[in-house]
Amino acid sequence: IFSTHKERTCEKKNLFFTIYRLLGKWPNTYTYTKAVAENVIKKQAGDLPIGIFRPAIVISTYKEPLRGWIDNLYGPTGVAAGAGTGLLRSIHCNGSVHANVVPADLSVNALIACAWDIANIQRSNNKSHSDIPIYNYVSKDNPITYDELKEMSSKYGLETPSTRAIWYYSFRNNKHRIVHLFFVYFCHLLPALLVDTATVCMGRQPRLLKVYKKIHKFMDVLNYFSTQEWTFTNDRLHALMMKLTSKDSKNFFCDVRDLDWNVYFETYISGIRVYLIKDPLDTLPQARVKWQRLYWSHQVLKLILAYAALRFSWMVISTLFNFFKV
Structure with missing residues (x-):
């Protein structure tokens, strides 16, 4: 063995x-x-009509088949879900960097339009291409930063809290890794250790540290993309949109320039609540009552911690003063 x-x-x-x-x-x-x-x-590829479609970070739907529909916790969606339920306090992220996020339904429509364009290119040239067309589908023409993403997520998250929240919302983007690590150890791991210890004492299975282990592993992947600016060209996609008729542009809506981020994020956060956290909007009245309790608990905890920090600082200063006085 x-x-x-x-x-x-x-x-x-x-x-x-x-x-x-x-x-x-x-x-x-x-x-x-x-x-x-x-x-x-x-x-x-050979003679096959081939093209490459490169979407940005795909998040929930804008309109189709349902507003705000999503079925995974990848990228900013996992961050929004973790922050909204009180699990996530910090992420290593430069808030001024542009977040290249695109809705799922617009991405699918763009993919279909690209397939049509590739077929037309092949028919018109009637020969294989040594240069395979690449379509970058990004939010470059309607940019949004990670700070703006956070602000809109928190705005609608605070309006539609979840009954599954374990603590009040307190989340921030931290540009500097050392600051982020401070939050990780003192706002993630330390509370998780205390809760799991209490859980073991009650004869139950500890889970919170394992949850944070998964969260931190996921964040380590995201950090690479959220701490530096990325530049993409989408000229080929612009050229494609010029070829679409008004009817096709409506049926296969994919122009990010016509996307209203404020409207989008309202349904995006609701979608996370309903489809990922599995908390229907019917429970909103109960969630708001719980949210108020969590809010005041959060404020009381901050007061206790501030008092403890002042007491500790006073004790250190007094000790040093007495030492040098002697």
Whole structure:
């Protein structure tokens, strides 16, 4: 048994170092495998009418099939859900950086339009292309920063709180990693340790530290993209939109320039509440009552911590004063 365990440990280490060498400049396996897939397509496409569609971070729907529909916790959606339920207090993020997010239904419409454009290009030229068309679908023409994303999320999150919230909303983007780590240790891990200790004492299974382990792993992936500015060109997509008729532009709405972010975020946050947290809007009256209790608990806790910090500071200053006086 010992030798088997040792062999498995060695295999895991070898696999880790192999992946590390393969990644090179790539931040994670997700981006690396996408690049590999694109390279394979370029080499093996032959005479096939091929194009590459690169969407930005895809979040909930704008209008179709339902407003605010979403089924995953990737990217900013996981951050909004964690912050709204009181689990997440900080993320390592430069708030002035533009968040390249696009609605799911607009992305699908753009993908369909790109497929139509690729087919037309192939028919008109009647030959294969050495230069495969690449369509970047980004929010460059209607930009929004991470700070603006946070402000709109908190605005509508505070209006529609969830009954599943465990604490009041207190979230911030921290540009400096050292500040973010302070929040991680004192506002994530320390409370989780205290809660799990109390849970074990009551004879129950501790869960909060495991939850934060998953959250921090997810945030480490997101940090790479949220701490630096990214520049994309979308000239090819602009050219495509010029080819669409007014009817097609309406049926396959995908122009980010016509998107109202304020309207969008109202349904986006409601969608997270309903479709991800599984908390229907019928419970809103109960949620608001609970939200008020959490708010006052949060304020009382801040007062206690401020008092403890002042007492500690006074004790340190008094000790130093007496020491130097002697």
